[in-house]
Amino acid sequence: MTEYGVFLPVAAGGWMISETAPYPPATYEYNKQVAQLAEGMGLDFIMAMAKWRGFGGTTDHWGESLESMTMMAGLAEATSTIKVWATVHANLVNPAFAAKVFSTLQQIAQGRIGMNIVNGSYADEFEAMGAWDPNMTHAERYRMTNEWVDVVTQLWEKDSVTFDGEFFTLTDCESRPRPSIKPEIISAGRSESGRDFQATWSDGGFLGSDSLEQMAEFSRDVHARAAAKGRTTKTYSMLTIVLAETDEAAEAKAALYGAGLDREALSNMRRSWGWDADRALSWAEDAKGEEAFQTPYVVGSPATIIDRIRNVVTTAELDGLMLIFPDYVNDMPVFGETVLPSLRAADDQATAAA
Ligand SMILES: Cc1cc2nc3c(=O)[nH]c(=O)nc-3n(C[C@H](O)[C@H](O)[C@H](O)COP(=O)(O)O)c2cc1C
Numbered sequence: 573m574t575e576y577g578v579f580l581p582v583a584a585g586g587w588m589i590s591e592t593a594p595y596p597p598a599t600y601e602y603n604k605q606v607a608q609l610a611e612g613m614g615l616d617f618i619m620a621m622a623k624w625r626g627f628g629g630t631t632d633h634w635g636e637s638l639e640s641m642t643m644m645a646g647l648a649e650a651t652s653t654i655k656v657w658a659t660v661h662a663n664l665v666n667p668a669f670a671a672k673v674f675s676t677l678q679q680i681a682q683g684r685i686g687m688n689i690v691n692g693s694y695a696d697e698f699e700a701m702g703a704w705d706p707n708m709t710h711a712e713r714y715r716m717t718n719e720w721v722d723v724v725t726q727l728w729e730k731d732s733v734t735f736d737g738e739f740f741t742l743t744d745c746e747s748r749p750r751p752s753i754k755p756e757i758i759s760a761g762r763s764e765s766g767r768d769f770q771a772t773w774s775d776g777g778f779l780g781s782d783s784l785e786q787m788a789e790f791s792r793d794v795h796a797r798a799a800a801k802g803r804t805t806k807t808y809s810m811l812t813i814v815l816a817e818t819d820e821a822a823e824a825k826a827a828l829y830g831a832g833l834d835r836e837a838l839s840n841m842r843r844s845w846g847w848d849a850d851r852a853l854s855w856a857e858d859a860k861g862e863e864a865f866q867t868p869y870v871v872g873s874p875a876t877i878i879d880r881i882r883n884v885v886t887t888a889e890l891d892g893l894m895l896i897f898p899d900y901v902n903d904m905p906v907f908g909e910t911v912l913p914s915l916r917a918a919d920d921q922a923t924a925a926a
Contacts, residue, residue, distance in 0.1 A: 573919050574885050575892030576912070577617035577655070578610045578904075579810060580647075583626065583637035587812055587896045589841070590864040591630055592832025594899035598636040600646060606900045607647045610654055613908035614916075617655035619688060619758070619894060620644055624697035627844065629837025640688075641673055648681035657686035657758050662720040663713065664692065664703060667740060670720075671727035671747045678751040686756035686776070687724075691717040694844045714765040715739070721757065721773050728754055762790060771797030776806045778894065787888035806891035811884060812869035813897055815907055819872045826871045829898060830861020838863055867896060874910035881911070882918060 579587070580603050581596035588594070596602060607618050620643055626635035644658035658677065660670050670687070678685045691713045698704035708716075716739040723740055726733045727747035735742040759770050760778035770777030771794050779794070781787040791807040798805040814829070816822035839856035843849055856863075870880035885893060897903035 573923065574890070574915070575616040575806070575808070576915070577615055577619060577657075577808075577892065577894045578606060578900075579894045579896050580606055580618050580620045580643075581900060582620040582640060582643060583623050583634035585631055585633040586898065586900070587810075587866040588829055588864055588898050589627070589629070589631065589633050589834045589837050589866060590829050590832040591834055593829040593864065594902075595631065596900055598638050600638065600643060602901070603638070603643060604647060604650050606904070607651055607654070609901065609904045609908070611651045613904065613912060615654060615895075615912075616892070617657055617686070617894075618647065618651075619657040619686075620647075620659060621688075622659035622661055622690065625700055625844075627837040627840040629834040629840060631834045631837055633834060633837040633841070641677065644685075645677055645680055648677060648685065651684075653684075655684050655686055655756070656681050657688050657756070659688040659690055662689055662691045662717045663698065667720045667723040668727060668742065668745050668747060671724045674724075674755045675728065675747065675749060675751045678753060678755050679749075683753040686758045688758040688760065689717060689721060689773075690760060695846070696844045710763065711765060714769055717769065718772070725754070725757075725773075767794050768797060770794050770805050770807075771801060771803065774805050776808055776892070778808050778810070779890075780809070781888075784884060784887040787890070791889045791891075807889070808892040808894055809884075809888060809890055810867040810894050810896060811881070812865055812867050813877060813895055813903065813907060813911075814869060814871040815874065815877055815903055815911065817873060819876050822871045822873060822876070825898075826869070827861065830864045833859065833861050833864040835859065841866075869896075874906075874914075877907075877911050878914045878918075881915060 584598040586596040620640040622640040623637045627633045640659040644656050648656045674687050695704050719737040719739050733742050733745045756775040757773050758776045759774045762780040779790045814826045835856045839852040842852035
C-alpha cells in the first residue's frame with residue numbers, strides 16, 4: 573500500500589515562494605486544522621519540518637515558523653489515528669534530551685510518533701545562533717548523527733547508557749520511562765551518506781533527486797542497503813498538488829502562482845544552500861515562474877492528478893508521498909473526495925493482483 577501524508581505548513585508561506593499564491597500562516601490553529609483534515613481524509617501521516625530562519629523577500633517566506641516537536645505534541649493530542657512525525661536537529665539537541673522528548677511524545681501520541689532526524693545542512697540559520705561549526709564536513713555531520721541516533725535508541729532500550737564516542741560521551745545516563753513502542757525513525761537526504769543513514773536507522777526515508785529516474789535509482793539503493801542489513805526502509809518523496817475541476821483551470825492556477833514569484837526570497841534561499849550571493853541573485857532574476865514551487869508538483873483535474881501521482885509513485889519506485897497543497901484547507905477536502913479514493917482503489921487492485 574502506498575502511504576500518503578501531508579507536509580504541514582509549519583513555516584509561513586508553505587512551499588510556494590510567491591506573492592500571488594495562498595499564504596498558509598505559521599499558526600498552531602491552522603496546522604491543527606490541516607492535521608485534522610488529513611486524519612479525516614484517512615491520510616497516513618503528518619510531518620512537520622524544523623526551520624530556524626526564513627528567506628525574507630516581499631513575502632517574508634518562512635520568516636515565521638513554529639517549533640516542530642512542541643507543535644506535534646499538541647497535534648498528537650488533537651488527533652487519534654494518524655502517524656505524527658516531528659523533526660529534531662541532531663546538531664542542536666543533546667541525544668539524551670531528544671530521547672526523553674520523544675518518549676514523552678510517544679505517550680501523548682499513544683504509539684503514533686515518529687522522529688525525523690536532520691543534521692543541519694543550512695549554515696545561516698545555525699550561524700545566527702552561534703551553533704555552526706564551519707570545519708565540520710558533510711561526512712563528519714553524518715558520523716555525528718550516526719552516533720546521536722545510536723545513543724538515542726540505546727536510551728530507549730536500556731536502563732543506563734555509558735558511551736564514549738567521537739562526538740558524544742554519556743556516563744550512566746538514564747532515560748526512563750522507556751517508550752512502550754519505539755518511535756519510528758525518519759530521515760531525509762539524497763547523498764550517499766544520507767541514503768546509508770536511512771538504510772541503517774530509518775523506518776522511512778525522504779529522497780530528493782533531479783528526475784523520477786534518479787529517484788528510482790535512489791529508492792532502489794535505499795531498499796537494497798536496508799535489505800543487506802536485514803532491515804526495511806520505506807522511501808518517500810514530496811509532491812505539491814495543484815488541483816482544479818479542469819486541467820485548464822488548474823494550469824491557470826499554477827500560472828497565477830508562478831506569476832508572483834518572490835525573486836528576492838528565492839535568491840536568499842539559494843544563498844542559504846551555499847550559493848555565492850551574485851550567482852544566486854542573477855539566477856533568481858532570470859528564474860521562470862515555476863521556481864515559485866519549492867518541490868516537484870503536478871497540475872490538473874482530478875483524473876489528471878490521479879494519473880500523475882500514480883506515474884510518480886511507480887516510476888520513482890516509492891513507498892509513499894508527502895503531499896503539499898498551496899491552499900491546504902480549501903484544497904485538501906477536494907483532494908480527499910476526488911483523488912484519494914481512486915489512488916487507494918488502484919493500490920487495492922495492485923495488491924490483489926500481486
Ligand atoms: C522531506 C524533507 C524534509 C526535510 N526536513 C528538514 C528539516 O526539517 N530541517 C532541515 O534542516 N533539513 C531538512 N531537510 C534537509 C535534509 O535533512 C538534508 O539535509 C538534505 O536533503 C540534503 O541531503 P544530504 O544530507 O543527503 O546531503 C529535509 C529534506 C527533505 C527531502
